[in-house]
Amino acid sequence: xxxxxxxxxxxxxxxMAATIRSANGEKGTxxxxxxxxxxxxxxxxxxxxxxxxxxxxxxSRHGQPVYVRDLARVVDGPAEAEQLVTYHSGPAGIEGExxxxxxxxxxxxxxxxxxxxxxxxxxxxLKRLESLKGNLIPDNVHxxxxxxxxxxxxxxxxxxxxxxxxxxxxVSLLCWITIGTRPAVVVxxxxxxxxxxxxxxxxxxxxxxxxxxxxxLIFAIGILVDDATVVVENIFRRWLHDxxxxxxxxxxxxxEVGNPTIIATLTVLSALLPMGFVSxxxxxxxxxxxxxxxxxxxxxxxxxxxxxxxxAVKLRPEMEALKRAEVREGKIQxxxxxxxxxxxxxxxxxxxxxxxxxxxxxxxFFLACSxxxxxxxxxxxxxxxxxxxxxxxxxxxxxxxxPVTANVTYSLVRALKELPEVTALxxxxxxxxxxxxx
Numbered sequence: 001x002x003x004x005x006x007x008x009x010x011x012x013x014x015x016m017a018a019t020i021r022s023a024n025g026e027k028g029t030x031x032x033x034x035x036x037x038x039x040x041x042x043x044x045x046x047x048x049x050x051x052x053x054x055x056x057x058x059x060s061r062h063g064q065p066v067y068v069r070d071l072a073r074v075v076d077g078p079a080e081a082e083q084l085v086t087y088h089s090g091p092a093g094i095e096g097e098x099x100x101x102x103x104x105x106x107x108x109x110x111x112x113x114x115x116x117x118x119x120x121x122x123x124x125x126l127k128r129l130e131s132l133k134g135n136l137i138p139d140n141v142h143x144x145x146x147x148x149x150x151x152x153x154x155x156x157x158x159x160x161x162x163x164x165x166x167x168x169x170x171v172s173l174l175c176w177i178t179i180g181t182r183p184a185v186v187v188x189x190x191x192x193x194x195x196x197x198x199x200x201x202x203x204x205x206x207x208x209x210x211x212x213x214x215x216x217l218i219f220a221i222g223i224l225v226d227d228a229t230v231v232v233e234n235i236f237r238r239w240l241h242d243x244x245x246x247x248x249x250x251x252x253x254x255x256e257v258g259n260p261t262i263i264a265t266l267t268v269l270s271a272l273l274p275m276g277f278v279s280x281x282x283x284x285x286x287x288x289x290x291x292x293x294x295x296x297x298x299x300x301x302x303x304x305x306x307x308x309x310x311x312a313v314k315l316r317p318e319m320e321a322l323k324r325a326e327v328r329e330g331k332i333q334x335x336x337x338x339x340x341x342x343x344x345x346x347x348x349x350x351x352x353x354x355x356x357x358x359x360x361x362x363x364x365f366f367l368a369c370s371x372x373x374x375x376x377x378x379x380x381x382x383x384x385x386x387x388x389x390x391x392x393x394x395x396x397x398x399x400x401x402x403p404v405t406a407n408v409t410y411s412l413v414r415a416l417k418e419l420p421e422v423t424a425l426x427x428x429x430x431x432x433x434x435x436x437x438x
Contacts, residue, residue, distance in 0.1 A: 186232045
């Protein structure tokens with residue numbers, strides 16, 4: 001707008017705005033039909049270019065029209081800045097990347113489709129990015145990866161796989177120490193067999209193996225060996241009792257513990273399955289735990305009744321070796337009994353002490369549950385996520401201009417750059433969101 005021309009032609013800003021507003025519209029005036037065709041009739045048209053705006057007639061002076069171009073300079077240029085993104089390198093900058101301080105940047109976020117492998121997609125994207133450098137991406141444009149959730153997901157999966165292996169080794173060592181070498185071998189082999197069948201079941205049920213499903217397998221390892229341990233111990237006990245390592249004795253030993261083992265497995269399933277009916281956001285997140293753990297328990301029961309007796313017969317020792325193992329196991333049990341008996345016998349033989357112990361457990365249980373209500377323990381909807389970046393969000397008063405917001409943000413960026421652990425900062429400013437990613 002030219003204030004001098006507006007005053008010379010005696011035109012106000014309101015008149016100018018009303019003219020442009022009324023001209024930038026299209027109205028339906030009716031319809032008409034001819035033969036078998038119907039038409040809609042409209043008047044007016046939307047402004048499509050700067051020339052359309054410049055040719056609008058605002059007023060008439062001395063019999064001559066006054067156009068918008070007579071009162072203002074009309075250009076088709078960039079819109080007012082709505083957002084601003086800058087990139088800053090930190091003290092612990094990434095090797096090979098140039099040091100920058102407030103360079104203009106553009107952020108591109110890529111999301112994967114549901115059910116696809118995020119690790120593979122991230123690797124393919126980075127490979128494609130390298131091939132575009134010097135071709136589609138000019139040499140004076142630097143591409144930096146600020147978030148790589150494929151790498152973090154891969155690290156978390158590897159960490160859980162290591163935990164899965166560690167849990168299997170710990171259970172194997174415990175079995176070897178307590179029940180002997182040959183029975184332990186039978187029980188230990190059950191672990192990979194059941195886990196592989198469970199992973200196959202996840203594939204059949206169209207469930208991906210992720211952090212939650214891996215946690216379900218780790219959680220189930222300690223329970224998987226229960227059925228096999230009960231069955232193999234009773235087989236070796238019957239062989240010692242009957243002084244006969246025949247197949248018939250092994251089958252009868254499985255029969256003896258069959259019903260209690262089935263009931264114990266169903267009890268565990270009854271405790272796990274209600275977790276699968278959790279609604280809301282936590283429902284899909286928690287569903288793999290009861291599902292895969294229950295599948296693993298069911299297959300462990302079948303393995304205990306089918307695979308364990310067969311493998312125990314294949315590895316059955318000589319009777320003399322079995323008796324020597326019984327002597328070693330007896331020594332271990334005597335050592336445990338020296339600490340266990342003084343604790344349990346007063347509770348069993350003294351009714352008053354037993355009741356006090358029982359009610360103490362009940363009271364402590366409800367006191368532990370009350371810690372959720374009193375918020376004595378921290379309860380989160382989802383677990384903490386170990387990511388190499390975090391966001392700092394700045395909330396400015398409503399109506400603050402973008403330059404003022406930028407000055408405040410840059411002051412915060414300068415303070416954060418003093419932290420030695422910071423590799424880079426990405427400042428994203430817009431009229432509705434201000435965030436700094438480290």
